[in-house]
Amino acid sequence: MLQPVRKELEQVLKRGCFSTEPKAASFCRDILKRYTSLWTFTRREGVEPTNNRTERALRKAVLWRKGSFGSDSPRGSRFAERMLTVAETMRTQGRNVLDFIEATLRAFTTGAHSPSLLQATSS
DSSP states (O other): OOHHHHHHHHHHHHHHTTOSSHHHHHHHHHHHHTHHHHTHHHHSTTOOSSOHHHHHHHHHHHHHHHHHTOOSSHHHHHHHHHHHHHHHHHHHHTOOHHHHHHHHHHHHHHTOOOOOSSOOOOO
16 A cells, blocks of 8 residues: 555655755665665554654653753763653553652662663563
């Protein structure tokens, strides 16, 4: 069903590689390098054709950065990105963020193993 569209787009991109506009030509070459990957959603069950889920996951971090004006140091940036990763991972897994942070701090202070961000799988 998408094969005609796929072929036509590929032809347009190939012609675009010879554009007199360097940025357009470069863009077309870059897309063609990844062209097969663009169509993964047509071959694999469960692969979405958009990045909407990823965009939604990143939105909170972007809003936080804009509202707080980011960080003044590399160390602060690492802390912020790690905490945002923990929060989004816990939310995605349906786990409580504060419980995870509390368990992590408790493990640190007692010398125990830190809890895993990876969701436990049942065997």
